[in-house]
Amino acid sequence: MQTLQVDLGHSQYRITIGSGCLGDRALLASEIPGSGLMIVTNTTVARLYLAKLRASLDGRNVSECILPDGEQHKTLQTAGWVFDELVGKKINRDGVVLALGGGVVGDIAGFAAACYQRGIGCVQIPTTLLAQVDSSVGGKTGVNHSGGKNLIGAFHQPLAVIADTDTLSTLPDRELSAGLAEVIKYGCIADPQFLDWLDSNMEELRGRDVEALTYAIHRSCEIKAAIVGEDEREQGRRAILNFGHTFGHAIEAATDFERYLHGEAVALGMLMAADFSRELGLIDAAAQQRIDGLLRRAGLPTEAPKVGAARALALMRMDKKVLSGKVRLVLLERLGSGIVVSKYPQRALETTLREHFA
Amino acid sequence: MQTLQVDLGHSQYRITIGSGCLGDRALLASEIPGSGLMIVTNTTVARLYLAKLRASLDGRNVSECILPDGEQHKTLQTAGWVFDELVGKKINRDGVVLALGGGVVGDIAGFAAACYQRGIGCVQIPTTLLAQVDSSVGGKTGVNHSGGKNLIGAFHQPLAVIADTDTLSTLPDRELSAGLAEVIKYGCIADPQFLDWLDSNMEELRGRDVEALTYAIHRSCEIKAAIVGEDEREQGRRAILNFGHTFGHAIEAATDFERYLHGEAVALGMLMAADFSRELGLIDAAAQQRIDGLLRRAGLPTEAPKVGAARALALMRMDKKVLSGKVRLVLLERLGSGIVVSKYPQRALETTLREHFA
Numbered sequence: 001m002q003t004l005q006v007d008l009g010h011s012q013y014r015i016t017i018g019s020g021c022l023g024d025r026a027l028l029a030s031e032i033p034g035s036g037l038m039i040v041t042n043t044t045v046a047r048l049y050l051a052k053l054r055a056s057l058d059g060r061n062v063s064e065c066i067l068p069d070g071e072q073h074k075t076l077q078t079a080g081w082v083f084d085e086l087v088g089k090k091i092n093r094d095g096v097v098l099a100l101g102g103g104v105v106g107d108i109a110g111f112a113a114a115c116y117q118r119g120i121g122c123v124q125i126p127t128t129l130l131a132q133v134d135s136s137v138g139g140k141t142g143v144n145h146s147g148g149k150n151l152i153g154a155f156h157q158p159l160a161v162i163a164d165t166d167t168l169s170t171l172p173d174r175e176l177s178a179g180l181a182e183v184i185k186y187g188c189i190a191d192p193q194f195l196d197w198l199d200s201n202m203e204e205l206r207g208r209d210v211e212a213l214t215y216a217i218h219r220s221c222e223i224k225a226a227i228v229g230e231d232e233r234e235q236g237r238r239a240i241l242n243f244g245h246t247f248g249h250a251i252e253a254a255t256d257f258e259r260y261l262h263g264e265a266v267a268l269g270m271l272m273a274a275d276f277s278r279e280l281g282l283i284d285a286a287a288q289q290r291i292d293g294l295l296r297r298a299g300l301p302t303e304a305p306k307v308g309a310a311r312a313l314a315l316m317r318m319d320k321k322v323l324s325g326k327v328r329l330v331l332l333e334r335l336g337s338g339i340v341v342s343k344y345p346q347r348a349l350e351t352t353l354r355e356h357f358a
Numbered sequence: 359m360q361t362l363q364v365d366l367g368h369s370q371y372r373i374t375i376g377s378g379c380l381g382d383r384a385l386l387a388s389e390i391p392g393s394g395l396m397i398v399t400n401t402t403v404a405r406l407y408l409a410k411l412r413a414s415l416d417g418r419n420v421s422e423c424i425l426p427d428g429e430q431h432k433t434l435q436t437a438g439w440v441f442d443e444l445v446g447k448k449i450n451r452d453g454v455v456l457a458l459g460g461g462v463v464g465d466i467a468g469f470a471a472a473c474y475q476r477g478i479g480c481v482q483i484p485t486t487l488l489a490q491v492d493s494s495v496g497g498k499t500g501v502n503h504s505g506g507k508n509l510i511g512a513f514h515q516p517l518a519v520i521a522d523t524d525t526l527s528t529l530p531d532r533e534l535s536a537g538l539a540e541v542i543k544y545g546c547i548a549d550p551q552f553l554d555w556l557d558s559n560m561e562e563l564r565g566r567d568v569e570a571l572t573y574a575i576h577r578s579c580e581i582k583a584a585i586v587g588e589d590e591r592e593q594g595r596r597a598i599l600n601f602g603h604t605f606g607h608a609i610e611a612a613t614d615f616e617r618y619l620h621g622e623a624v625a626l627g628m629l630m631a632a633d634f635s636r637e638l639g640l641i642d643a644a645a646q647q648r649i650d651g652l653l654r655r656a657g658l659p660t661e662a663p664k665v666g667a668a669r670a671l672a673l674m675r676m677d678k679k680v681l682s683g684k685v686r687l688v689l690l691e692r693l694g695s696g697i698v699v700s701k702y703p704q705r706a707l708e709t710t711l712r713e714h715f716a
Contacts, residue, residue, distance in 0.1 A: 076434065076437075076438050076441070079434075080434050083434070083503055083509070083510055084503075084505075087503050087504075087505035087506065087509060088505070114512070115473070115500075115510050115511060115512060116509065116510060117509060117511075118498065118500060118508075118511045118512055118513055119512070119513070119591075140476065142473075142476060145441055145442075145445050146445075147442075147445035147446070148445065150476075151441070151445060151474065151475060152441055152473050152474060153473060153475075153476045154472070154473060154476055154477070154512060155476055155477070233477075
């Protein structure tokens, strides 16, 4: 079991990563404070892990709120159901929400905790690789609006994050790969040595080797925590965590958020961002091909859907990271170092978009 | 025109108080930043002041969202309408919500600004005395849940507060008095000299003398800002702002939030809190009678509804300020100084409740 301390000044918390966390009563007792606990999860995860978590919390005051599974339920209305449960179970200001599930559960439950009584504690217990390396860390919570993803939300840091790598054993291969996209992202934007390590350990990761997964999650969280620590509210540098996300967002939106998992769209977006970085002379073709090779070996798609360059550009402009109509992009100044760029030749961007989206 | 600087460390903002603010283009230009502005107001206030505010913002990108009037609309659903408008008008991260109205509008609009894109700016433009002296300052925002008031919300400090005392000319007498209840509260908990001033100026205040109102609002905001500055998230001392509110909450709940305005219930609650303070030997009967006299002269009710002591106690226990089932009360250690008390003889509280609620 590995731990990692996140320090944001006003808020400190520990991330615990490893096999067997969910069954570790002592760990859960020390990491989860509060007198009234509300487990928020979904139907799929409840079937797999709810009984185990409840058993480990035996003797405490625990309620549960089981949501339908799927991104289409990540709405203000669903957050409203969580509020109903919190009120109904008389959860007080010293109550704690336990978010047991993937990114969708973590985002809804975290948002509900952020707003209930103007903020109660939340412990993230992510059960997908994507949630373990990304969404459970950093305090971004929220729900979607028909006009866009995550348009309603809050910054609300968890009290603790508990990532049990055993839960990855039940994760479909496709979702494991989607999580690896974000892992590869951290290497691209912040750590060339981690890219080397990923090159050497991709088979172990896809084979769900606990040691390899634990290291990959730990290093990913470490990189994310360091960046969030510098810029919690995304005034500047935190934006580099969006490497691949602006292109990826356009891909998800153009395919009605149905064809690709988020991580898959991010993988395609990273390829485009790498390609555009090469187009601007920031990285060379060899660097771009290394990213492409890693994503392929992680089982991720590498060919964008042919939705048309004009449509893709319009959708990129609608992304909420756009400031005053200007599309800022996260590019690579070299392999292992991301930068936010808002000045670039529009023509060059259009060329890249045409190459990928036709 | 008077100004007051609020400094919370991570957030500073100015409160401007006086006659003619809404028509002062230069003031609004300097106090309201942002490229896209969304005025959130209600049908009543829109009829009176929307055109004036829009005229003063001429030349800027301004949209509006007009909500139905009334506390019964302070719901998550109404906040959802505000989100719809913000998305529909493509308000970006540098957009700003202008809350034009009383406490209900300020709470909903502030909450929507807190959550939209995880937080955009909000300028509070309160048009009732209660909102000018209380709800617009301090960053508490939120909506009600059927299970309780303000159960869903956020701490979100405004970018600025602009209190135009001219708007009080259209305020019904009863609402003016309700606002005076909170003004008297500040004297009770923090400033005996302010109580003297109120004693000498009550006729002017009820006669809507601009100079008297401006001073009363300024001093009230100053006291509130100082307390919030010490304890933004109500971990401790901020709770003294709830003087009269726990008793008042029970009165509102017992009468279905229909019979009394919030300020009226707080006035009754302050009388009870003063009476209980006397019962515990903290203040003498003369102090209690001074508060009673001030509230009477402010046009406020001084006789509680006979809802029964047992029911009142049960409702007090449901207040969200209750920690782990224990009712903390704000009492007066002397006239002009509030304290939070969690240890007191339960019998004594029951005696006080029986005296007032029968």
